[in-house]
Every structure is written in structure tokens, then in C-alpha cells.
Amino acid sequence: MRYGIAVFPPKRIQDEANSYRKRYDPHYALIPPHITVKEPFEAEDSQIDNEIIPELKRIAKHSKPFKFNINKVSSFSPATNTIYLKVNPSEEIVSLNEKLHEGVLPDNKEYSFVPHITIAQKLSDEEFSDVYGRLQMLKFDLEEKIDRFQLLYQLENGTWSVYETFRFGE
């Protein structure tokens, strides 16, 4: 099965992100707004239950809740036309991402980690210029706490279903 690990930000940030995703993100209906902390990977059910979940529990137990800030919109252009709410990278989130690629956990890291919440993707070049031109002007002053991450698996229709929550310090 195909699994992934994400942090779902608090409701007010999900609502803010959805106000853009609704128009600009074809994945809008597949998963709520999120910060991907481990890209999708394939794993057997037995591996998930016997190796991966125990390791995720250890990682969560040894992590402490931390704050994150969002101040602006950024983009992966020219690599892709993805536009996102930029999550200011903190030591804690970078460290969480690293731990999720070590030991028994598959090292499926393809790019350097840029914490973000996607709000637009798969736009044509023309749409991208137009939309990014406008969203780039936005300023945010959002500060929220991260105190958990979630292991999800993907259904046949492409949507993601949460399998388990891992709370920091537990």
C-alpha cells in the first residue's frame, strides 16, 4: 500500500489554505491542507505494523511540540508551477523530517526539505503567472503549534485516509 506522513495544521490555517486550493489545486478533494513531512512510499501492511509504527511512536515520544510561522506565499517555479504557503523552516521541523527518513524508515527523500502547504498546483504557465503574481503580494502573520503527525494511506481513487496519529511526547 502507498503511505505518506503529514502534519495537518490547525483549522484556521486549513480554512485559509482551502480558500485558495478550492480554485487552484486539483488535489483539493484528495486530502485536507497539510505539510508533507514524508513523501509517499510503498510498504507492506506487516512492515507498517511491525517496524514503521513502532519507530514512528518512538520519534513522536522523543519530540516536543513546536511553533511554526507562515508569513508569505512562495513557489517551486521554475521546477514546477506549485504555489504554497511557506512554513518558515525551524530546527524542529527539519529534524522531524530527517528522523522520518532514518533507521527502518524508507529513505525516500528526493529533494531537500522545504516545509510548505500547497495552495495551487498543475496550473498552466499563463495561469501560474497570473495567480502567483497576485498571491505573492499577500502577507500573513500566522503562528501555530505542531504537536502531532499522521500516517496516511492512499485509496484507489487517489484520496488519503488517516491510519494513525502520533502525538509528540506520548
Add this chain to the structure above:
Amino acid sequence: MRYGIAVFPPKRIQDEANSYRKRYDPHYALIPPHITVKEPFEAEDSQIDNEIIPELKRIAKHSKPFKFNINKVSSFSPATNTIYLKVNPSEEIVSLNEKLHEGVLPDNKEYSFVPHITIAQKLSDEEFSDVYGRLQMLKFDLEEKIDRFQLLYQLENGTWSVYETFRFGE
């Protein structure tokens, strides 16, 4: 905020349900296929963190994983035109539903509990007769395990986001 409690069945049952939901359920994109074990209720964040989550943990800790079977499609007609995969009611699931309405947990039970996975709703009377006529003929032989439930909250766009997972026996 508006919260609800659901059990997400294993992937193969979610995929089966989605094959019908895609065509017949306008809530298809709002939440993956699920068994509602507590209908939506309003609660303050502080109440969730200080009272409700500790109680849900206690309930999960004192529950044991149990099996459930799906053998056929049924409907809430004539009350509503909802069509669902009928989850054979077991002592365990009925007891779980009861515990989720006791003590500090809001007693927001309006109907007697009929465990089910909705696959079609809000159909016109004509569509309903046609679709239910066909789906009623289906026979299933699905047996799966329930070993967790999830607390969700609803976003402004109507979709549901998982806040926390509660595993039985933990």
C-alpha cells in the same frame, strides 16, 4: 468547532464503498468511507483537550479489537433515501457507540444506532428506486477488524480533518 467520531474501515472496504459513492454520494469528497460512531457535535477546543480526549483515551484503552461483517446493502428509506453497506451490529460496536454518549461526552444521540457505511444519499425518489433496486441484489462476504476510532473536526468547506486516532487497548 464541530467534531464527530468515526471508524474508517480497512482500505479494501473503503475502495469498495467509494466505487458506489463516486456516483451516488454527494459527500464523496468530504470524508473517506466511514462508520459514524458519534454524530457531529459542537465543542470548545478546551473542552476537547481537557475533558473529551482524556475520556476517549479511557474508552479506547478499555476496548478490545473486534470483527465486523458486511453482507448486504440496506437503506433508511422511507425516512431518507440513504443507501448503505450494512455493518452487522455486534455487541462490541453497540457498546462502543453507547460509551461515546456517556459521562462527559455529549449525549447527542437522536436515533437508535444502526452501524453502516453510506454509499448513496440525497438521491431523487426516482434515482433512489433505480439505484437501490440494483444495489439491493448485491451480496458481500466481507469480514474485517475494528481496532481504532478517530476524532475529526469539520472545516469551513464541509470536509472533515482527522484530529486524533484512538487505538483499542492503548
